[in-house]
Amino acid sequence: MRITYKGDYALKTILDLAVHYGDSPVTIHDLARRADIPTKFLEQILLDLKRGGFVESRRGKVGGYLLAKHPAEIKVGNVIRFIDGPTEPVACLEKDYSGCQDMFRCVFKPIWQKINRAISNIVDNITFEDLIKQLQAKKEAIIYQI
Amino acid sequence: MRITYKGDYALKTILDLAVHYGDSPVTIHDLARRADIPTKFLEQILLDLKRGGFVESRRGKVGGYLLAKHPAEIKVGNVIRFIDGPTEPVACLEKDYSGCQDMFRCVFKPIWQKINRAISNIVDNITFEDLIKQLQAKKEAIIYQI
DNA sequence: TACTATCTCTATCATATTAGTAGAGTATAC
DNA sequence: GTATACTCTACTAATATGATAGAGATAGTA
Ligand code: FES
Ligand code: FES
Numbered sequence: 001m002r003i004t005y006k007g008d009y010a011l012k013t014i015l016d017l018a019v020h021y022g023d024s025p026v027t028i029h030d031l032a033r034r035a036d037i038p039t040k041f042l043e044q045i046l047l048d049l050k051r052g053g054f055v056e057s058r059r060g061k062v063g064g065y066l067l068a069k070h071p072a073e074i075k076v077g078n079v080i081r082f083i084d085g086p087t088e089p090v091a092c093l094e095k096d097y098s099g100c101q102d103m104f105r106c107v108f109k110p111i112w113q114k115i116n117r118a119i120s121n122i123v124d125n126i127t128f129e130d131l132i133k134q135l136q137a138k139k140e141a142i143i144y145q146i
Numbered sequence: 147m148r149i150t151y152k153g154d155y156a157l158k159t160i161l162d163l164a165v166h167y168g169d170s171p172v173t174i175h176d177l178a179r180r181a182d183i184p185t186k187f188l189e190q191i192l193l194d195l196k197r198g199g200f201v202e203s204r205r206g207k208v209g210g211y212l213l214a215k216h217p218a219e220i221k222v223g224n225v226i227r228f229i230d231g232p233t234e235p236v237a238c239l240e241k242d243y244s245g246c247q248d249m250f251r252c253v254f255k256p257i258w259q260k261i262n263r264a265i266s267n268i269v270d271n272i273t274f275e276d277l278i279k280q281l282q283a284k285k286e287a288i289i290y291q292i
Numbered sequence: 293t294a295c296t297a298t299c300t301c302t303a304t305c306a307t308a309t310t311a312g313t314a315g316a317g318t319a320t321a322c
Numbered sequence: 323g324t325a326t327a328c329t330c331t332a333c334t335a336a337t338a339t340g341a342t343a344g345a346g347a348t349a350g351t352a
Pocket of ligand 1: 090092093106107108109112
């Protein structure tokens with residue numbers, strides 16, 4: 001698995017929208033500025049995320065983007081897989097893969113399967129609500145430090 | 147981390163050479179045929195592996211390739227990293243990376259670190275000697291089955 | 293209504309990576 | 323001295339990545 005800039009931008013954007021969950025829409029401009037993402041690139045990413053059911057949009061003045069679900073309902077893995085594709089380290093492991101006939105013989109397959117399970121265990125067990133809590137914990141730690 | 151064809155071919159080639167460790171050199175032709183790898187592509191991979199100190203070569207008649215170290219001395223992770231690059235899921239984690247200033251703030255970093263550790267734990271704890279043993283165990287299982 | 297902020301959509305582009313292919317050259321055993 | 327086998331550099335086609343450009347649609351409001 002490889003996290004691309006697009007995936008990184010998508011995660012940061014979803015997190016930003018998660019932080020503003022329940023508030024009024026956030027504009028592309030604000031999202032781009034806060035996460036330092038090229039605006040026109042983010043436009044495309046947000047359209048993708050909308051098609052993926054992660055976000056909703058409001059047009060016109062007072063428009064912008066909103067998270068389509070509660071932050072607790074979105075896992076990091078959902079976003080990564082939707083934007084950057086499968087997390088499997090080799091094509092052999094992906095669903096509907098026709099090659100890899102001599103599966104029984106490939107002594108490397110168990111390695112790829114282990115890696116695959118390890119990655120899934122991580123990215124599918126953390127939601128954006130968890131991330132927000134971590135952010136808040138960090139903030140408090142900083143205040144306490146002062 | 148993403149295993150490319152080149153990495154896959156390199157692993158299968160090293161395994162083949164590991165199986166023939168101690169024997170006479172194995173030709174590119176035989177390696178290519180057995181693992182179904184385009185011969186000219188494998189030539190390049192073997193030159194890379196030679197520069198990486200994984201294999202040795204003998205020219206002329208009765209020439210071919212030999213494993214440069216004992217199979218127990220070569221980890222799967224060594225080959226993957228040498229051929230396909232770092233196993234880290236994001237550039238931020240790689241050594242000498244200058245970006246990612248607000249490290250303290252990036253709530254995703256612990257996720258990438260976890261994944262990185264998980265992958266390393268897997269690929270750095272299996273040698274080609276281990277793989278050969280697994281191959282032999284499979285062979286015996288098949289014989290027993292018959 | 294006109295204006296403006298905002299999202300929507302399609303196309304285009306530069307660069308890098310991937311997965312090879314081609315062909316001439318070098319060394320060695322016999 | 324010739325066949326066999328590795329060596330080296332260059333080239334190529336296809337795809338992915340990380341954007342940029344510009345015209346269009348929609349909604350609030352003066
Ligand atoms: S050939 Fe499919 S996992 Fe090895
Ligand atoms: S910005 Fe470097 S890990 Fe998130």
